[in-house]
Amino acid sequence: MKLKLLAVGTKMPSWVEQGVGEYRKRLPRDFSLEIIEIAPGARGKNADIARAVASEGERMRERLKGTEHLVALEVSGKPWSTEQLAEQAADWRLAGRDVALLVGGPDGIEPGLSARADQRWSLSPLTLPHPLVRILLAEQLYRAWTLLVGHPYHR
Numbered sequence: 583m584k585l586k587l588l589a590v591g592t593k594m595p596s597w598v599e600q601g602v603g604e605y606r607k608r609l610p611r612d613f614s615l616e617i618i619e620i621a622p623g624a625r626g627k628n629a630d631i632a633r634a635v636a637s638e639g640e641r642m643r644e645r646l647k648g649t650e651h652l653v654a655l656e657v658s659g660k661p662w663s664t665e666q667l668a669e670q671a672a673d674w675r676l677a678g679r680d681v682a683l684l685v686g687g688p689d690g691i692e693p694g695l696s697a698r699a700d701q702r703w704s705l706s707p708l709t710l711p712h713p714l715v716r717i718l719l720a721e722q723l724y725r726a727w728t729l730l731v732g733h734p735y736h737r
């Protein structure tokens with residue numbers, strides 16, 4: 583199973599690349615995490631927010647094969663403990679489909695994609711900034727994997 587994170591936002595600061603990279607490199611090939619950055623829609627003065635969100639959704643769809651298990655990251659989604667995340671990951675693996683995790687832009691995930699998602703996952707009731715979402719997600723996926731394989735990292 584491969585995981586791909588489709589995240590709106592480009593040119594993250596180096597500490598984000600380093601943080602995410604640290605956990606990515608610890609993951610094995612059959613639980614690998616690919617990061618796909620999606621260019622944000624234009625939000626200049628008088629810009630139409632709905633159009634910006636729609637263009638982000640369009641760019642996300644272009645990067646999906648259509649066969650992935652879709653997980654939308656949303657504050658209003660379902661909170662999972664790390665143990666529950668590990669159970670989810672075990673189920674994803676059993677199902678044999680790759681998993682696409684979607685992180686929206688400043689105005690959230692395009693509604694059509696959110697509605698199409700198989701699962702909606704909340705990392706916290708707090709609204710988190712993009713850089714932290716990426717690092718938290720990478721660390722929790724690594725932690726979930728360590729639980730699945732009995733690695734002592736998680737305690």
Ligand SMILES: C[S@@+](CC[C@H](N)C(=O)[O-])C[C@H]1O[C@@H](n2cnc3c(N)ncnc32)[C@H](O)[C@@H]1O
Pocket residue numbers: 654655656657658684685686687688689690691703704705706707708709710711712715
């Ligand atoms: C800065 S937030 C945008 C907040 C926006 N107002 C919204 O309603 O989604 C950017 C993205 O980070 C992700 N995100 C932020 N906080 C989150 C949380 N607590 N749980 C899950 N995803 C979160 C979501 O994918 C969100 O679209």
